[in-house]
Amino acid sequence: MNIEKLIRPELVTMKSYTPIEPTEVLSQQAELPSDKVIKLDGNENPYGCSPTVYQALATYPHYHNYPDPEQRELRKALEEYTGLGRQHIVCGMGSDELIDLILRLFLKPGDEVINCPPTFGMYLFSTDVCGGWVVDVPRSEDFALNMTGIKKALTRRTKVIFVASPNNPTGNSTPEREIMELVDTGKIIVVDEAYFEFSNVTVANLVPSYPNLIVLRTFSKWAGLAGLRIGYGFFPIEIADYLMKIKQPYNTNAAAQVAVLASLADVEYLRLNVMKMVMERQRLFGKLKELNWLRPYPSQANFILCSLPKGEAKEIWQQLRKKGIFVRYFDTPGLKDCLRISVGRPEDTDALVKALKEVKHD
Numbered sequence: 093m094n095i096e097k098l099i100r101p102e103l104v105t106m107k108s109y110t111p112i113e114p115t116e117v118l119s120q121q122a123e124l125p126s127d128k129v130i131k132l133d134g135n136e137n138p139y140g141c142s143p144t145v146y147q148a149l150a151t152y153p154h155y156h157n158y159p160d161p162e163q164r165e166l167r168k169a170l171e172e173y174t175g176l177g178r179q180h181i182v183c184g185m186g187s188d189e190l191i192d193l194i195l196r197l198f199l200k201p202g203d204e205v206i207n208c209p210p211t212f213g214m215y216l217f218s219t220d221v222c223g224g225w226v227v228d229v230p231r232s233e234d235f236a237l238n239m240t241g242i243k244k245a246l247t248r249r250t251k252v253i254f255v256a257s258p259n260n261p262t263g264n265s266t267p268e269r270e271i272m273e274l275v276d277t278g279k280i281i282v283v284d285e286a287y288f289e290f291s292n293v294t295v296a297n298l299v300p301s302y303p304n305l306i307v308l309r310t311f312s313k314w315a316g317l318a319g320l321r322i323g324y325g326f327f328p329i330e331i332a333d334y335l336m337k338i339k340q341p342y343n344t345n346a347a348a349q350v351a352v353l354a355s356l357a358d359v360e361y362l363r364l365n366v367m368k369m370v371m372e373r374q375r376l377f378g379k380l381k382e383l384n385w386l387r388p389y390p391s392q393a394n395f396i397l398c399s400l401p402k403g404e405a406k407e408i409w410q411q412l413r414k415k416g417i418f419v420r421y422f423d424t425p426g427l428k429d430c431l432r433i434s435v436g437r438p439e440d441t442d443a444l445v446k447a448l449k450e451v452k453h454d
Contacts, residue, residue, distance in 0.1 A: 100223070102220065103220070103221070112133050112134040115129055118131060130436065131434075132418060132434040132435075132440060134318070135260070135287075135395050137315070137369070138434075138440065139437070141316035141355065142354060142362055144361075145355060147354070148353070149347055154346065158342050159342050159344060159345055159349055162336075163344055165349070165353060166183050166344065166352055169353055170183075170324055173356050174296065174326075176296060177300070179329050180299055180326050180329060181324055181325070181332070183322065183344045184322075184325070185343050186310060186312060186323045187308040187309065187310045187323030188214050188218075189339075190308055191215065191254075191308070192218045193338060193339055194280070194306065195219055195224060196222055197334055198251045199251055201223040202223070202249065203250075203251045204225045204251065205219040205254065206242055206245055206250060207227065208230070208237055209230055209424075210235070210262060210426040211231075224251070225249070227250070229242050231426065234264075235259060235262040235264050237255065246277060250279050251279065252279065252280045252281075252282060254284065255281065255282070256283075257283055258285075258290070258291050258293070261397050261427070262389060263390065263392055265392050271305075272298075275302050282306045283306065283308070286308065287313055288314075289313070289363075289366050290373075290394050295307060299328065300328070305328070306326065307326045309324055309326075310322070311355065313393075315355045315362050317348070317351050320351050322344060322351065322352055372438060373396065375441060376396060377396055385401060385404075386399065386448075387400075394434060395433060395435060398431045399429060400430070400431065403429065405421060405429040408452070409421040411447075415451075417444055419431050419434070
């Protein structure tokens with residue numbers, strides 16, 4: 093039996109998303125103990141989650157029950173944290189799930205989604221999975237949106253425009269005026285603010301005023317909950333109601349809900365860690381800039397993108413891996429010979445810079 097004949101043909105040929113590997117796998121690849129691995133490839137929080145999260149997870153008594161499908165306590169706590177009404181908030185298994193749900197809600201086969209590469213790969217991936225057609229409008233050389241190009245690309249089949257701000261992997265934010273220009277097109281505008289806590293640049297407060305503006309956030313980066321997969325979004329009420337209707341009933345698991353509530357009860361601790369990372373981002377940028385053979389780009393997120401001379405990025409990426417230092421390597425349109433380096437602890441920065449000098453010297 094040829095199962096492939098039964099599979100949607102576009103899924104047979106689509107490219108899979110390239111994920112990062114967990115620490116235990118990287119330690120095996122580098123043949124080093126886990127505590128010797130310097131993991132700067134996933135934009136994760138090197139300080140981990142709040143200590144109160146561990147206690148809350150250890151003492152929660154209801155893991156044998158299904159979690160609240162209406163996310164009541166979660167949405168209430170997020171209303172208090174963000175200042176936006178809970179009727180606008182929907183939580184998901186990371187913002188990745190919310191991206192998928194938005195596309196499921198709006199796309200018919202062949203409908204178009206405007207993507208602005210280089211950017212987060214899940215927009216392309218989820219559009220393919222949902223049967224949509226990706227229309228790429230590449231960013232400019234300084235990674236700003238090509239507003240003229242986006243408007244020219246609009247057709248009657250265009251349903252959604254994705255804008256990551258700060259953009260991953262380039263680190264730059266999109267001005268509010270440009271986002272409002274996109275909102276005026278009448279298409280669904282999704283602003284992915286996964287790195288908001290590092291930039292403090294947001295359009296979330298505008299969501300209640302526009303029927304087609306969506307803003308996504310996550311607890312993976314600033315709160316150190318990447319492994320528990322928990323994100324949320326601000327939606328116009330009508331869209332929020334539809335998403336609550338079509339989502340899996342128990343999509344945010346009990347452990348994730350407990351961890352978020354504990355995190356939001358310890359926000360000051362988490363904000364202190366964010367401040368440490370912002371300060372370290374500045375220091376890392378300065379150290380990288382001293383290396384005259386690579387070019388770091390200014391960032392408002394918790395990572396820095398660097399471009400290297402032609403052909404050197406892959407070699408340096410491989411040499412760093414041998415030393416147990418893992419960064420993200422890109423060789424795609426708009427990101428030829430680039431490395432993205434997550435902000436770690438000061439000792440991680442020092443080890444990275446030392447290794448870069450050794451690799452280049454060799």
